[in-house]
Each structure stands twice: as structure tokens, then as C-alpha cells.
Amino acid sequence: MSDIRNETIPDGHEIEQAENEIKEDAHSIKRIFQQPKAAWAVAFACVVAFMGIGLVDPILPSIAAQMDATPSQVELLFTSYLLVTGIMMLITGWLSSRIGPKMTLLIGLVIIILFSTLGGLAGSVDELVGLRAGWGLGNALFISTALAVIVSVASGGSAVAIMLYEAALGLGMSVGPLLGGLLGSIHWRAPFFGVAVLMLIGLLAVWILLTDMPKPAKKTPLSAPFQALRHPGLLTIGLTALFYNFGFFTLLTYSPFVLNLGEFGIGFVFFVWGVMLAIGSIFIAPSFETKLGTKKSLSLVMIGIIITLALMGIGADWPVFLIVMIALMGLLLGINNTVMTTAVMEVSPVERSTASAAYSFLRFTGGSISPWLAGKVSEHISIGAPYYVAAAAVLVGLLLFTARRGAMDRLS
Structure with a gap:
């Protein structure tokens, strides 16, 4: 793991400067593929995390039919997920500045694995709604920290790291519904288990390949x-x-x-x-x-x-x-x-x-x-x-x- 750099998390000015560099660097797209294993590990987990947003989309009618629920009832799967994700965004910076970025990522991934697995075992719409809320908690912890971590460990400059993150976001948002449709055609429970398996792979990759990273020098207040x-x-x-x-x-x-x-x-x-x-x-x-x-x-x-x-x-x-x-x-x-x-x-x-x-x-x-x-x-x-x-x-x-x-x- 000698190719993995142990750097501090970049501040806001560095990431903002990186976004400007993307527009000026014609070779960034080529260099995006020349990354250390740690960057690919976090990027893969990002893809799966963003897949979780649209994964449920294709199976909503199926869940409604099989659980004898109305559209408004099954759409609470999104409401609970997004509401908890939004609220938890208020504390993710506070938590990450105290336990460190790697631990924040791992906790978020563990929570997603747990609640996506339980979602596949749910027996009612109400259970699914509650479990999707737990999924939203894990997602907030992960996605709020992942960008800064990728910028820290990627090679080729911060501009390339930002492009890697954006590529992971786009891939996850597009593949999520497709995978949900493919697995959902087998059974509506299958997409939940599929995400759990993929996230487990992401968890192991982040745990093994990402070195411990120092906590920020300044703690973020609530x-x-x-x-x-x-x-x-x-x-x-x-x-x-x-x-x-x-x-x-x-x-x-x-x-x-x-x-x-x-x-x-x-x-x-x-x-x-x-x-x-x-x-x-x-x-x-x-x-x-x-x-x-x-x-x-x-x-x-x-x-x-x-x-x-x-x-x-x-x-x-x-x-x-x-x-x-x-x-x-x-x-x-x-x-x-x-x-x-x-x-x-x-x-x-x-x-x-x-x-x-x-x-x-x-x-x-x-x-x-x-x-x-x-x-x-x-x-x-x-x-x-x-x-x-x-x-x-x-x-x-x-x-x-x-x-x-x-x-x-x-x-x-």
C-alpha cells in the first residue's frame, strides 16, 4: 500500500480551487484512471451509495401491489430516506471532525449494509419506511465525507479527484434504477440484498486500502x-x-x-x-x-x-x-x-x-x-x-x- 498517500483532509478553498482547475485541465479525463487503490475503493463505495437513491424506484409499483399499499404509502420509502439524510447532514461535520474521516465512512457503510439487509426481510410497508430511514442515516454519514477523502488520497491533483467523484455520482444515479429493475424483476426484495452485498465489498475495500487519516485540526461545532x-x-x-x-x-x-x-x-x-x-x-x-x-x-x-x-x-x-x-x-x-x-x-x-x-x-x-x-x-x-x-x-x-x-x- 505504498502508493496510498496519507494526507490531511483538504479545506474548502482547496476543493473550490480544484473545481476551477477542471475547466482548465484538458488532460484530467485521462488522468482520472491513474489512481491509487484507496481512491478506487472510496469511489466504488460512492457509486453504490448513490445507487441507493434510485434503486427502489423501479420496484415501487411492485411493492405497492404485493403489500396492498397505495402509492402515497410506498412513496414514504423515499420520504423517510431523504428526511433523515437531510437532518443528519447537520451533524456529519461535527462527527467527522471528532472521530476522523475513515471511521465516519466505515460507520456509514455498516449502517447502510445493516438497514438494506433488514429492508429485504421486511414484512410490511411500515417496516420498510422505518428501515429506509436508517439507510438514510448511513448514506448521510458516507456521502458527506467521501468527497474530501477522495481529494485527499487521489493522485494527479485535486481537479482529477473531483472528476472521479462526479463520475461516481453519475454512474451511481444511472446504474441504480437499472440494477433495481433487473433484480426487482426477480423479486422486489432482491435489490435490497444486492446493495448490501455491493456495500460489503465497498466496506472491505475502504477498510483495507484506505490508511488511517488524521482528524481535522479544528473541530466543527454543531x-x-x-x-x-x-x-x-x-x-x-x-x-x-x-x-x-x-x-x-x-x-x-x-x-x-x-x-x-x-x-x-x-x-x-x-x-x-x-x-x-x-x-x-x-x-x-x-x-x-x-x-x-x-x-x-x-x-x-x-x-x-x-x-x-x-x-x-x-x-x-x-x-x-x-x-x-x-x-x-x-x-x-x-x-x-x-x-x-x-x-x-x-x-x-x-x-x-x-x-x-x-x-x-x-x-x-x-x-x-x-x-x-x-x-x-x-x-x-x-x-x-x-x-x-x-x-x-x-x-x-x-x-x-x-x-x-x-x-x-x-x-x-
């Missing part, structure tokens, strides 16, 4: 994310993300119920969606920011998202039309995710990790409401109504962003 949200610019971006993610997770969690496809069909549709998400995030978003700036890029892409969601509400009875719109939304959401993350890093002088924790708290808690509400709205109004509600939520976010532009003078 109050840090709340103090960060006192900055008006960061609060504005966070609240905008809250309403935007309402639309994001309505699309992701409600669409399987109106596509009239089997598990594999749903999985493949969202695999394409994930690929488009990665293309928008990695390849298109930087060009948007360069040509239009952060503020204008966000505004234009959110308008596109609002229009597309409204069209999905109109065409909710036409599965082929919905499939095309879902693919288009992947592109728009990928662009918006990257531009909004850039805005979080630029909008305030708050240290990056703290700003990210505060922002993630708002966006995940906002996203947690939409799955359950989408199910309820469809049950009581119409199958297209959830998309209209999602479009309205994103519109509120856009209006808030526009009205408070003066609070974001630091943005381009």
Missing part, C-alpha cells in the same frame, strides 16, 4: 450549519434548492406509477435519465456557466424544468411522451444540479463543507415532502396533478431566487 444559513445569499440558494428538489423527487418517485411498465422497463427508463443527468452535469453545465454566468444559467434552466413538468402533467396519459420528457428532464436537472452547487460555493464566505451541509439539509428535507404528497395528490385529484404541483413548487423557487438576487452579489 451550530456551524445554522450559523452559515444566517448569510442571506446562502439561505436564498438553500430555499431555492428546497423548492427545486420538490420537483426533482416528484419526477423520480412518482413517474414509475404512470409509465405502465414492468420493473426492468422502469429501470431502463431511469437508467437513460441518469445518463442524461451525468451528461448535463459534467459536460453541459460548465459551458452554461462560462457563457451565461451562474444567475442567468439557473434562471433559464429552472424555466425549462417548469415548462417540462407542466407538459408532463398534460401528457400524463401518454407513457411514450412521458419517457421522452423524463430523458429531457435528466439533462435539465443535471445542468441545474451542477450550477446550483457552484452557486452554493460562490455565494458566501462560509467554509465549503459547512455551506454544503447547510445547503444539503434544506434540499434533502425539501425533497422529502414531495414523494408522499405526489401520491396523495394523484389519489385525490388526477394522475397528472402531481406534475403540476411540482412545476408550481419549482416556480416558487425561481420567484424566490429572482426576488432576492441582491443577496447574491458574489455570484457571476
